[in-house]
Amino acid sequence: MKIRPCGDQAVLAELNGIDAVLGLYTALRHERPTGIVDLVPAARTLLVRFEPRVISPREVTFFLENTQPSPVDRQPENTVTIPVHYDGADLAEVAERIGTDVTGVIGLHTAADYVVAFGGFAPGFGYLTGLDPRLHLPRRAVPRTRVPVGSVAIAGEYAGVYPRSSPGGWHLLGRTGISLWGTERTPPALLTPGTRVRFEAT
Amino acid sequence: MIEIIRPGPLTTIQDLGRPGMAALGVGPSGAADRRSAALANRLVGNENTAACLETTYGGLSVRFTRLARVAVTGAPCPITRDGRDEAMNAPFTVHSGQTVTLGRPASGLRSYLAVRGGIGVEPVLGSRSTDVLSGVGPPALAAGTRLPIGADSASWATVEVAPVAPPPRGELELRVVPGPRDDWFTPETRELLTSARYTVTADSNRVGARLDGPALTWNRHEELPSEGTVTGAIQVPPSGLPVIFLADHPVTGGYPVLGVLVSDDIPVAAQATPGQSIRFRRYSVRR
Numbered sequence: 001m002k003i004r005p006c007g008d009q010a011v012l013a014e015l016n017g018i019d020a021v022l023g024l025y026t027a028l029r030h031e032r033p034t035g036i037v038d039l040v041p042a043a044r045t046l047l048v049r050f051e052p053r054v055i056s057p058r059e060v061t062f063f064l065e066n067t068q069p070s071p072v073d074r075q076p077e078n079t080v081t082i083p084v085h086y087d088g089a090d091l092a093e094v095a096e097r098i099g100t101d102v103t104g105v106i107g108l109h110t111a112a113d114y115v116v117a118f119g120g121f122a123p124g125f126g127y128l129t130g131l132d133p134r135l136h137l138p139r140r141a142v143p144r145t146r147v148p149v150g151s152v153a154i155a156g157e158y159a160g161v162y163p164r165s166s167p168g169g170w171h172l173l174g175r176t177g178i179s180l181w182g183t184e185r186t187p188p189a190l191l192t193p194g195t196r197v198r199f200e201a202t
Numbered sequence: 203m204i205e206i207i208r209p210g211p212l213t214t215i216q217d218l219g220r221p222g223m224a225a226l227g228v229g230p231s232g233a234a235d236r237r238s239a240a241l242a243n244r245l246v247g248n249e250n251t252a253a254c255l256e257t258t259y260g261g262l263s264v265r266f267t268r269l270a271r272v273a274v275t276g277a278p279c280p281i282t283r284d285g286r287d288e289a290m291n292a293p294f295t296v297h298s299g300q301t302v303t304l305g306r307p308a309s310g311l312r313s314y315l316a317v318r319g320g321i322g323v324e325p326v327l328g329s330r331s332t333d334v335l336s337g338v339g340p341p342a343l344a345a346g347t348r349l350p351i352g353a354d355s356a357s358w359a360t361v362e363v364a365p366v367a368p369p370p371r372g373e374l375e376l377r378v379v380p381g382p383r384d385d386w387f388t389p390e391t392r393e394l395l396t397s398a399r400y401t402v403t404a405d406s407n408r409v410g411a412r413l414d415g416p417a418l419t420w421n422r423h424e425e426l427p428s429e430g431t432v433t434g435a436i437q438v439p440p441s442g443l444p445v446i447f448l449a450d451h452p453v454t455g456g457y458p459v460l461g462v463l464v465s466d467d468i469p470v471a472a473q474a475t476p477g478q479s480i481r482f483r484r485y486s487v488r489r
Binding site for chain 2: 012119122138183
């Protein structure tokens with residue numbers, strides 16, 4: 001683990017990969033010193049924000065370096081099935097790039113079991129791990145200025161669904177009508193870290 | 203009730219924001235200049251969690267339908283109550299039916315209007331703040347919007363006026379702690395950040411203050427996996443022109459952060475006006 005400075009109210013812990021990040025995140029969610037106010041897990045890093053009047057960066061660093069990662073909270077009972085209408089703008093291009101046809105892409109995308117690893121791009125957006133390695137493609141060279149709400153997309157090693165219309169650089173495979181975000185619900189996000197996800201063609 | 207007659211270029215409701223929800227993709231939001239918002243609440247005897255109005259570049263005009271105690275802080279602007287002058291950083295009483303109007307600030311960008319009791323709109327995810335990036339919270343205020351006055355008052359303030367310095371007009375000096383991704387830049391480029399002069403551009407907003415000046419080029423050609431970011435982060439997109447993240451910044455970002463402002467200097471950055479110049483000074487945090 002490498003601890004990088006991030007101003008006077010945060011440190012950025014850099015780890016080997018998503019499993020190490022989620023192990024540390026889970027441990028800190030269960031037990032952490034007073035003064036640590038926010039945790040942001042991401043693909044290779046855990047951002048730890050703290051209140052400098054309560055805890056020093058040195059104490060935060062010492063605690064992080066001496067924390068045993070916890071087993072990640074998987075929630076097998078919490079499986080969300082997302083119905084998808086596969087008519088995405090990039091479907092044909094993705095098929096061509098990986099040497100298959102549209103049916104082949106849909107088959108690969110619906111066959112996998114996904115788990116929400118972390119959020120952060122937008123409220124309700126979850127980065128889903130479990131994407132078939134044959135579908136791993138870098139982000140689009142030129143992002144779209146507007147991706148429609150409910151777009152089902154892939155980029156790199158992740159799958160995801162856009163909870164609202166926004167700019168975006170992922171490859172669009174289709175659309176779902178399911179609501180991913182509502183501030184009137186608890187929790188407001190349908191996809192929280194640990195949730196299992198499957199996609200189903202409609 | 204408070205009725206918005208004119209919102210000016212942008213007026214939003216702001217409090218301390220939504221800390222602790224970043225893992226859900228919800229950013230911190232809250233008043234861009236926390237210090238001024240806190241002072242406004244203190245002057246009218248509110249809890250520090252009370253919501254007030256954050257108005258950008260003056261022009262706000264509001265009518266009160268009941269007796270209220272009001273204070274305006276932040277960017278100093280002419281204040282009138284039914285045509286009579288009132289002072290910045292000092293509480294005053296507004297009678298039912300009277301209108302309070304803020305003119306254009308002489309320096310700084312954001313002024314805060316607090317009313318005793320706070321703005322009483324329904325909180326969203328624990329805060330009344332408008333997050334202009336994610337859309338969480340009440341919408342930005344429009345003419346005709348009516349806002350309830352809340353019950354977030356504490357004991358009466360004992361001060362009649364707070365002698366605070368207005369946001370400076372000339373070149374700003376902001377202290378910056380290097381990292382977390384200073385290794386994405388050569389020593390010469392890192393040096394450039396603290397030796398060159400940058401100018402705030404007109405496309406700045408609550409998400410970030412965008413700067414113009416010498417480009418800070420990366421020394422790598424790889425993709426940085428998205429990682430968590432903080433308010434005050436100086437993020438460098440592929441253009442090399444840095445952005446200082448303010449209250450409504452994205453929770454994660456995929457471009458390297460060269461340095462982060464010392465937290466005491468974030469309110470100063472939040473008051474920087476388009477065209478104003480900035481110099482960064484390297485600062486070490488005691489670890």
